[in-house]
Amino acid sequence: MSALVRALRAERIKLRHTLAAWMVPLAPGVILLLSLVQLGFAHVPPPGPTDPMEAWKHFCQGMFTLWLFLMLPLFITLQAALLAGLEHGHHQWKHLLALPVPRRTHFMAKLCMLMAMVAASTLLLAVATPLVGWVIMQLNPAQGLTGSPPWAWLVSRALASIVAAGALMALQGWVALRWQSFTVAVSVGTAGMVSGFLIGQSDRLGHWFPWSMPVQVFLRDGVHLWFVLVAGLVAGVAIAGFALWDCSRREYD
């Protein structure tokens, strides 16, 4: 078994009974609940497409825009800080880095775990969105959610948004691992999230900013889809590579 696989299995154990593990279902759960309350019990249906497939896409888009604009950047910020905090908080580095395991393995495992958690939450949202849509259909038929949901479209877009979040995950992962203070990671994440909310609405700049790249997958009919996919992947790999180099050469307390 490779060192990385073993480190990932160790990470999974470390996550037992942690807030970070609970946040994987809770974060998309909040978005689903909000949508359920808003659309399931709304007396006046919002103006939307009359075509059932378009109505489904409109519904899924609304759900994912909320997720990718606001919740995902916050989720990545907190998860990165919590994952790194497991080691910073109890001075674990002096134990881990004194093991005969390549230093970068520990940091790579952290970044991989962050990506896995983001992927799990996003895919959970993708799977649960049509289910919530079905509940809304029963509670409030006026929303126009009839027929079968666009599963392939939804899952492919959800996967694309995960790739587009590559740069953001690598960046927040690096900040959280590099600085021991929880405040630094949360400050960077919050500043990025607020800026991303404003910049993300710009057609000209939105697809350039790591915090607003993922949402571009669903905005403006995905006009920047390929750009954010490539940029998220390339920048993500580049930043992750830099993060591994930087963290591995540091002397931790």
Next chain:
Amino acid sequence: MLAIQTRGLTRRFDGRHGVTDLALEVPAGSVYGFLGPNGAGKTTTIRLLLALLREEAGEIRLFGEPLSWTRRAPLSEVGSMVETPSLYPHLSGRDNLEVTRLLLDGETASIDEALALVGLTADAERRVREYSLGMRQRLGIALALMRRPRLLVLDEPTNGLDPAGIVELRALLLRLAGERGITIFLSSHLLSEVEQIASHVGVLHQGQLLFQGTQESLRRRHGDPLAIRCGDARAVCDSLAHLGEQPQLLDEGTVSVPAPRRADHEINRCLIERGHAIHAFGRRPHSLETLFFELTGQEART
């Protein structure tokens, strides 16, 4: 065979001492007490020995194998605990060991073995946050034992322990050294503890090694003081001074002569001839504490 050997090992920090030109020699199978006042460079040395810090100059060898920031293979022979044990309090004792076992690609049996060795088998499933300080310390040592090391490096392992915990830890370390032949390199502030457990000592002060060797050699080097219990200690002091000695009045009934110039029997004879009542006369071995303060030029804060 040396378990640890350093030559010219140097690491400095801005504005504070690190270590300079350190030449440690820790024989395999020994219990080596690494002593020094706060800020002497003990933790820096330990971090260098575990490749947690980059060496500025010099070399480190563990069991003859060179170790450096970039060459860490010899660490597979080393178990360590630096300052407080590195534990995940939300996990059980067993899960904490499982994390390290996975990273080391060790056998599952090594967990039960380590738990048994430190006497934590019954508490293995409890979360670490429920453990007492002594139990945490023992679990920290269990973590260090997971890779079945030939060398155990412990930085202040008795920190925060109550007397019972200290006795428990001492017994454990002596067992590891005696039964398993593990070389133990430990730093401690508790000189009396080191005195009871260590075969060898190294004294570090302001980043430099002032002494290293067996406890006996340290005592031999300094010579045991002559202790005289008598009826009138002040009068005995005067007599000794008259004989050209440099006596110290310890209390109203005891005089010490740290480095007598004359033979003991000659001093004894002179004192008796001068009519002093001598109740006890003999060499009193130095405590490690006294030797430590002599070496470092410090005085105990009373």
